[in-house]
Amino acid sequence: MIGNSRAEYWFIRLCVAGLHCIAPVCILYTLLAFVPYGYRPTHYRFPIFIEAITIAETLFYLLIYLPYRYYLQRDAVHPPPPPREERKALFQLCNDNIADLEGYFQKWFLGADLKDVKRDNLKEFYLWAFFNRGGPPGDDDEELEEYITATEQMLGRPIEPGRGKAQAFRLTIDRVDMLHRSxxxxxxxxxxxxxxxxxxxxxxxxxxxxxxxxxxxxxxxxxxxxxxxxxxxxxxxxxxxxxxxxxxxxxxxxxxxxxxxxxxxxxxxxxxxxxxxxxxxxxxxxxxxxxxxxxxxxxxxxxxxxxxxxxxxxxxxxxxxxxxxxxxxxxxxxxxxxxxxxxxxxxxxxxxxxxxxxxxxxxxxxxxxxxxxxxxxxxxxxxxxxxxxxxxxxxxxxxxxxxxxxxxxxxxxxxxxxxxxxxxxxxxxxxxxxxxxxxxxxxxxLEGFERTLVRDVAGSNGKSPSDDGILINIEEDNGGxxxxxxxxxxxxxxxxxxxxxxxxxxxxxxxxxxxxxxxxxxxxxxxxxxxxxxxxxxxxxx
Known part of the structure; x- marks a missing residue:
């Protein structure tokens, strides 16, 4: 990763601009040189090697990049959601490791004002985060309400009903953004x-x-x-x-x-x-x-x-x-x-x-x-x-x-x-x-909640499930x-x-x-x- 000096800033901007302009310039030249009149050598034409590059870049953009970009927009095949008890444990583990809950939601909602994050917005986000899907809540609405109630307790205020204008960032559901490569x-x-x-x-x-x-x-x-x-x-x-x-x-x-x-x-x-x-x-x-x-x-x-x-x-x-x-x-x-x-x-x-x-x-x-x-x-x-x-x-x-x-x-x-x-x-x-x-x-x-999960896992892996043995192991793994x-x-x-x-x-x-x-x-x-x-x-x- 490069640094952030002024020289490096202009260097990377010029590199990006130069690389990003290759396709438009090649397409424009190909259209002007070949399409209206057919191939006619004149004094203003580039050497044949350069023209071969412009034709190749044009064909690559039109025949490879554009179809490929469309193809890559297909919906993700999400894995099945974990069982309800595992979801609740994961939800709790996440909440135990959030220092700034309001900042957390603000970034997941792409900088939206928190007053625009309402109950339905939060359900939509939780459906993606913990249920691996989009769409309406359906049969999961009861569990979603439990999560929102817990969120209200953490925030210390109620979450308004309805839907605000905030849009949740749902990585595997949102559009795939990409740029052409020459x-x-x-x-x-x-x-x-x-x-x-x-x-x-x-x-x-x-x-x-x-x-x-x-x-x-x-x-x-x-x-x-x-x-x-x-x-x-x-x-x-x-x-x-x-x-x-x-x-x-x-x-x-x-x-x-x-x-x-x-x-x-x-x-x-x-x-x-x-x-x-x-x-x-x-x-x-x-x-x-x-x-x-x-x-x-x-x-x-x-x-x-x-x-x-x-x-x-x-x-x-x-x-x-x-x-x-x-x-x-x-x-x-x-x-x-x-x-x-x-x-x-x-x-x-x-x-x-x-x-x-x-x-x-x-x-x-x-x-x-x-x-x-x-x-x-x-x-x-x-x-x-x-x-x-x-x-x-x-x-x-x-x-x-x-x-x-x-x-x-x-x-x-x-x-x-x-x-x-x-x-x-x-x-x-x-x-x-x-x-x-x-x-x-x-x-x-480790906090108590994570300690309990470790004890459960350790017991299933043949280690002693006793509190003393596991806790000693945990403490040694965290600085002695x-x-x-x-x-x-x-x-x-x-x-x-x-x-x-x-x-x-x-x-x-x-x-x-x-x-x-x-x-x-x-x-x-x-x-x-x-x-x-x-x-x-x-x-x-x-």
Whole structure:
């Protein structure tokens, strides 16, 4: 993510304007040059190479982009709603983790005046949020009334009957907003993809392609995939693998975020076999790495996003091929934390050891910040324009988030870590995630409601269901607090204290970067080193 200087602002605005003008200019030139009179070479014509580009861009816009944009507006296929008791538990858990309820509703209703959020507006929002549907309340009206009564108690005032003019932000029901991408842009993506291939190959990674019959299902095409002898064991997911040769350390499964694929992570991946930034020379002491590629969020035209079950099944098959029956570290960045959430709730979970989440979007996902900042915020600063044009409005990204991103499936709570060692890396200037809220949540002891849920889950997983055993485990996962007096003392600490806690490699911990925006932790060796050292410690300690 770029900075917010004046020079960077004008640079990104010029880049966006230039890329966005390619299609209109090409279409206009093609119409003026060819349509009225047919092809007639004259002195004012561009060279044939340039004219070929204008024709290709025009045809791509008219024959590919416009039909594809229409096709991507199809309604989402929502998962079935959870049972009523689970819905009520989720509703309570969300309410327990909202610091500013009025601000919460104002952002979910796109900045509307709260007097315009009336009873029917709130029912419409709750139907989407907790019932995975739109339409009238129907048989769910009684339960919705319970939720609204609870909301009134929290607000300390009644909610007016009827419908106001406020419109709820319902990500998977609202229109899919996207912007055109030119063939020139996709050529740039293909070039960066080639650079990624060369760099990872140089650092000892092997590219695992899908079947050759799927070559034309991904654009830009990947011609180098025709020459690799390594084959992915699954239908959709491609990945990079570095063999695991260490007899004592844990391997790593890494899942990237929204962006141009694995290119921003190449230095990070190549340095994981060292805590100093220089790769280990011992061929028998290499930490194995699987770096999964998620193409629907990598600025490509490809297959639609996999469902939660499909994604977990394919990743499980990949892990089984390279880390059979072996515990591994699960590391992910940004959108990758959503897939991490699914894996932690899948049959693969027993194999997952420590978890490392970098700029995660799945923690406190009930808050409106991630969805609003990524999909609805009007850009003002340089980094916001970069996010808006290059990520939010990309066809694949927009469709993935607007039709395949179901928040109740993707959210993760502290209880879902089930006693694992967990590190979460956060940047204070993150333009997507409310990192201060996430950091406070992770650093605080579990509340009674979450503690009860953890006790229930722990009992079903073979751990002792007794209060004492589970509570000790929970407290150790939240900073080593184990007695009532220590818990009370921890609760009275300065709320900013957690930002400066020493990382110990135990429990749930936060690495706080006070000067970094989203994804900037990968940009410089000094910031990469902090997360690499923590990951290396997990590899060694397990």
């Amino acid at each position: 063939l020139i842009w996709y050529s740039c993506v293909g070039f960066v993809d080639l650079l990624t291939y060369v760099k990872l190959l140089y650092h000892g990674f092997h590219f695992h392609r899908t079947a050759l019959s799927r070559f034309f299902t991904l654009f830009p095409f990947r011609p180098y995939s025709l020459f690799t002898s390594y084959r992915s064991p699954v239908k959709h997911i491609t990945y990079w693998h570095r063999p695991h040769t260490s007899p004592t350390k844990l391997p790593i499964l890494f899942i990237h975020g929204i962006g141009i694929g694995l290119y921003p992570y190449t230095n990070f991946l190549s340095e994981l076999n060292s805590s100093t930034g220089v790769e280990s020379s011992d061929p028998n002491d290499q930490v194995g790495i699987i770096a999964i590629e998620i193409m629907p969020v990598s600025f490509r035209l490809t297959h639609q996003p996999l469902s939660r079950q499909e994604m977990c099944d394919e990743i499980s098959a990949i892990v089984s091929q390279h880390f059979p029956d072996q515990k591994f570290i699960l590391a992910s960045h940004s959108y990758g934390s959503v897939i991490s959430t699914h894996l932690l709730k899948s049959p693969l979970a027993p194999q997952i050891g420590p978890v490392f989440l970098i700029d995660p979007v799945s923690i406190l996902l009930h808050l409106p910040d991630v969805a609003f900042n990524f999909m609805r915020r009007k850009p003002k600063e340089a980094n916001e324009y970069q996010l808006y044009y290059f990520a939010s409005m990309d066809m694949g990204v927009a469709h993935t988030l607007a039709r395949h991103f179901f928040w109740d499936e993707n959210v993760i709570w502290k209880k879902d870590f089930h006693g694992r060692k967990v590190t979460v890396s956060l940047g204070a200037k993150d333009l997507i995630v409310n990192t201060a809220a996430v950091g406070r949540y992770l650093s605080a002891p 607090v184990s007695t009532v007096g220590e818990r009370e003392e921890a609760a009275t600490l300065d709320e900013e204290e957690w930002k400066n806690r020493e990382w110990k490699g135990s429990g749930i911990e936060v690495l706080w970067f006070k000067d970094l925006d989203h994804a900037q932790v990968f940009d410089k060796p000094c910031t990469r080193r902090r997360i690499i050292q923590a990951l290396r410690r997990y590899c060694e300690d397990g």
